[in-house]
Amino acid sequence: MxxxxxxxxxxxxxxxxxxxxxxxxxxxxxxxxxxxxxxxxxxxxxxxxxxxxxxxxxxxxxxxxxxxxxxxxxRWPRRELSVAEPPEQNPAADAVSAAELRLVMRGALAKLTARQRAVLVLRYFEDLPEADVSRILGCSVGTVRSTTHRSLARLRALAPELAALGPAEAEQQPSHLESPVEVRP
Structure with missing residues (x-):
């Protein structure tokens, strides 16, 4: 160079x-x-x-x-994420701070498989269309769609406190939350 x-x-x-x-x-x-x-x-x-x-x-x-x-x-072994204090399990929707929300989202994302996480990051954080995601990951568009659907369902199940945020409240959260998914109730 x-x-x-x-x-x-x-x-x-x-x-x-x-x-x-x-x-x-x-x-x-x-x-x-x-x-x-x-x-x-x-x-x-x-x-x-x-x-x-x-x-x-x-x-x-x-x-x-x-x-x-x-x-x-x-299939590298997954490592645990160590934090000083565990995040709250069921914070009320109106009391969720930006830091708590990030911890909940991080924890929920960590529980997804790597493929599910990659699809969600590409689709919602990077805002790529399904065709681009399928090209990047080397799979079909249908696989991207089904993986996205299953990943969002699992994310909602893993972090029900995110589902408590309605679309209006989610829009009011600071943009630096870096949440790659929009969670709807």
Whole structure:
């Protein structure tokens, strides 16, 4: 890599790594350490091809998704997420703070399979159409639809306190919640 390409790569990493890390955290079910490893490995792969990449962010995201798919195909053992204090089990809808809501969402996402989590992240966090999700994950559009349906149903079952938020209340929550799904009662 020449000096100019090296500089543009460093700028890209400095400017976009936090957004890419958020996606990686969601793909890893809230495990920040795995997400950091996932992002670091993706950036290492991208660095070798940097001169040939036309859309760097899209390319890095594609590498993230594909690496995560490879991880769950290998069926790596799941790790527990350690937190200082366990989140509340049944907080009232009007008393749910943004931090509690993120913890509940993170916990529920962590209980989904890696494929379910990947589909939800791509569909709702990345806001990709079903056709793009099927292309990225290497499956049919029907598989994306059925996995999305089953994943949302399981998410609702795992986190009923999210279903207590109606569409109006969910819209009033701060946008930094990074919730990849819209939960309807």
């Amino acid at each position: 020449d000096a100019q390409a090296d500089e543009t790569f460093r700028e890209f990493v400095a400017n976009r790594s936090s957004a890419l890390l958020k996606t990686a955290v969601l793909l890893c079910g809230g495990d920040r350490h795995s997400a950091e490893d996932l992002l670091q490995n993706a950036l290492i792969k991208v660095a070798g091809h940097w001169n040939r990449i036309e859309e760097p962010e899209a390319y890095v995201r594609q590498v993230l998704y594909r690496q995560q798919v490879s991880r769950w195909r290998l």
